[in-house]
Amino acid sequence: MSGSFEHSLGRELESLRGQNLYRDLRRIDSPQSARVVQDGAEILNFSSNDYLGFANEPRLQEAARSASALFGAGAGASRLICGSLSIFHELEHALAAFKRTERAIVFSSGCSTALGVIPALAGRKDILIIDKLSHASIVDGARLSGATLRVFRHNDLNHLEEILRWANAKRCGPDARVVVATDSVFSMDGDLAPVREIVELKEKYGAALMLDEAHATGVIGAEGRGVADAEGVSAQVEIQMGTLGKALGSAGGYICGSRVLIEFLINRARSFVFSTAPVPAAAGAALAAIRLLQTTPGEERRTRLWSRIREFSAAVFPDDPEPPSAIIPLKIGAEDAAMTAARKLLEMGILLPAIRYPTVSRNRARLRIAFSAAHSSQDVQTLVEALRRTGLAPVKEPVAASATSA
Numbered sequence: 490m491s492g493s494f495e496h497s498l499g500r501e502l503e504s505l506r507g508q509n510l511y512r513d514l515r516r517i518d519s520p521q522s523a524r525v526v527q528d529g530a531e532i533l534n535f536s537s538n539d540y541l542g543f544a545n546e547p548r549l550q551e552a553a554r555s556a557s558a559l560f561g562a563g564a565g566a567s568r569l570i571c572g573s574l575s576i577f578h579e580l581e582h583a584l585a586a587f588k589r590t591e592r593a594i595v596f597s598s599g600c601s602t603a604l605g606v607i608p609a610l611a612g613r614k615d616i617l618i619i620d621k622l623s624h625a626s627i628v629d630g631a632r633l634s635g636a637t638l639r640v641f642r643h644n645d646l647n648h649l650e651e652i653l654r655w656a657n658a659k660r661c662g663p664d665a666r667v668v669v670a671t672d673s674v675f676s677m678d679g680d681l682a683p684v685r686e687i688v689e690l691k692e693k694y695g696a697a698l699m700l701d702e703a704h705a706t707g708v709i710g711a712e713g714r715g716v717a718d719a720e721g722v723s724a725q726v727e728i729q730m731g732t733l734g735k736a737l738g739s740a741g742g743y744i745c746g747s748r749v750l751i752e753f754l755i756n757r758a759r760s761f762v763f764s765t766a767p768v769p770a771a772a773g774a775a776l777a778a779i780r781l782l783q784t785t786p787g788e789e790r791r792t793r794l795w796s797r798i799r800e801f802s803a804a805v806f807p808d809d810p811e812p813p814s815a816i817i818p819l820k821i822g823a824e825d826a827a828m829t830a831a832r833k834l835l836e837m838g839i840l841l842p843a844i845r846y847p848t849v850s851r852n853r854a855r856l857r858i859a860f861s862a863a864h865s866s867q868d869v870q871t872l873v874e875a876l877r878r879t880g881l882a883p884v885k886e887p888v889a890a891s892a893t894s895a
């Protein structure tokens with residue numbers, strides 16, 4: 490019996506290999522930073538979400554150590570039984586103050602946040618409306634919810650309005666909810682959602698908005714408070730989601746919002762209710778990160794990050810406006826071509842793995858560059874040179890050379 494079980498798994502894996510979609514783990518023998526060690530060699534890393542270099546920051550390490558010393562290695566139970574250690578309360582307090590909301594709640598990851606929160610907020614009688622390119626955790630949360638699901642074309646406000654109008658007509662009863670959910674920075678394209686316009690539309694049609702600021706927190710807006718804050722609409726975003734695992738350099742997910750929203754999630758979000766509380770070390774590190782963000786050294790990290798983004802963009806896309814986020818995709822298309830490009834870059838000592846289906850659509854494979862404050866200008870130059878040598882970035886032509894095109 491188990492022979493045929495293993496056989497069927499093996500056949501699926503073979504099929505993945507045949508489509509250039511097979512994946513395996515890459516063992517890294519160092520902390521996460523601008524450089525990591527793989528197979529005994531130091532390589533330049535442009536694939537991490539550690540935007541501010543916090544993952545290996547001594548202040549966060551120290552905070553993790555002291556949280557472990559004070560609260561132990563594990564929380565021992567779910568928050569609602571006896572695992573609600575004071576470090577989690579402190580972290581939630583700091584997050585709410587940072588995002589300027591009444592209250593916050595933390596989960597063990599961003600993924601489990603979306604998987605628990607979306608089904609809590611939208612059930613069979615409700616309608617969920619999500620952007621086509623929303624993160625997988627939003628898509629899966631929506632599928633789990635049992636709500637009527639509608640997907641609007643990426644960043645297409647007309648399509649969103651059409652669906653909101655339809656939802657308003659279809660909404661059954663005053664308690665039926667219509668919830669719009671989207672990323673604020675799209676994780677594989679690095680573009681921004683038109684947050685201000687989405688807020689206007691959801692207000693017009695009486696819907697609620699869940700905004701996932703996973704790649705914006707720490708990176709965009711004053712003190713890194715995210716896109717909603719930068720656009721001046723955060724008070725109108727009912728459900729503000731994010732992760733503690735990217736710019737904040739630790740692990741966990743969070744929701745910031747009103748007192749009643751958080752009370753509701755504590756009672757209803759199944760990934761919160763039925764899960765052991767996060768490890769104290771992760772909460773301690775995240776708390777240190779939230780504090781560090783709001784200091785001058787935090788500001789300097791963000792300034793450094795944006796300098797690196799601009800240096801790259803000026804060298805490779807001199808005619809384009811400034812990139813909106815720390816993620817710049819080099820779109821390649823075919824999976825095998827993207828993998829070949831990634832292999833060539835690795836031979837030059839640069840870690841930039843190909844992003845393939847199902848993370849992006851089929852034949853939309855890409856190299857997704859993510860910048861960090863831990864990179865130096867020289868690191869960016871090294872990347873630009875390597876991309877030129879592999880034909881992935883345009884070589885700067887002398888100005889006179891383009892005059893022949895007539």
Ligand SMILES: *Cc1c(COP(=O)(O)O)cnc(C)c1O
Nearest residue numbers: 598599600624672676703732734
């Ligand atoms: C990474 C990511 C998540 C998941 O967060 P984790 O803490 O890594 O589980 C959720 N949403 C978006 C948009 C993300 O990019």
